[in-house]
Amino acid sequence: MRKNPIYSSIDYEKNGIQHGFLRLPHSRDDSAWGAVMTPIMQIKNGSGPTALITGGNHGDEYEGPVALFNFAGRTEFEDIQGRVIVVPAMNYPAFQVASRVSPIDGVNLNRTFPGKPDGTVTQVLADYFSQTLLPMADYVLDIHSGGKTLDFVPFSASHQLEDKQQEAKCRAAMRAFGAPYYVSLLEIDSGGMYDTQAEEMGKVFVSTELGGCGTTRVESIEIAKRGVDNFLIHAGILDGELQHGKEKPMCLDMTGDEAYLFSKHSGLIEPCVNLGDNVKKGDLMARIHIIERTAVPPYEYHAQCDGMVIARHVPSLVKMGDCLNVVAEIIEDEF
């Protein structure tokens, strides 16, 4: 099989702070010998664990990139023991055009792992993470938000894993991140996800959803910045004390399909609940108005389980099959 064509200008074994690029040759109409240049930085100080921290896996999610462009600007590394590799905007072509998927090949990076060294641009990038960056890492943090089409209450997340020891380590790191909520996440479809790749390689993996609507808020940025430091402190890489918010974090569980409310209609959403509201099974969640004509009664959508509204669809126009809401159960902290 072809060798991965990405060239990294970072020397991963070198001590100190380095800024560089992952250069992926991309010959195209406006640049015969062009390349996709994904910014990457590393801080290394002696021996110790390695953390790999990413944002912009989906190009329209911004808490990760803002927190990581900030982190990458640090000039000190005496308080670091080990290695931190930071890619603020993982799917860089998507990030450049504020899109969830790559404009080059239309591929969703987070559905294409483990990737292919001889595939399309996004598949080659995924392969580089699978074959080069992930093998170096002990701790992996991938900062997500809802993008242009979803909005979330801010939470860190880990998955239920077959290896219970690994699961416990992921949960401990998820807690340490210090978001107001944490969630034991059940993915709709975990195939091809970066999460799954990192977990199958035995890494301590934490993901997040910190907001959405294709933008950021002061509070969500604060959570992301604090979370990056907390994650590194927890990993034993950064000196310092864990910093948590004022409120005690709440633990949420999404273990059943009933957590997800999908639209069976296309139309105009009239929301009947807000993010963070507590609902009971059967409560009215939203009404969807048919927009082709007047005097058609709206379709009503009801909660399928008790819990808290942790996600909502953002554009007011919804399409059949879109996720309208997610409801998670509030559980006793058992982590």
Ligand code: CA
């Ligand atoms: Ca995402």
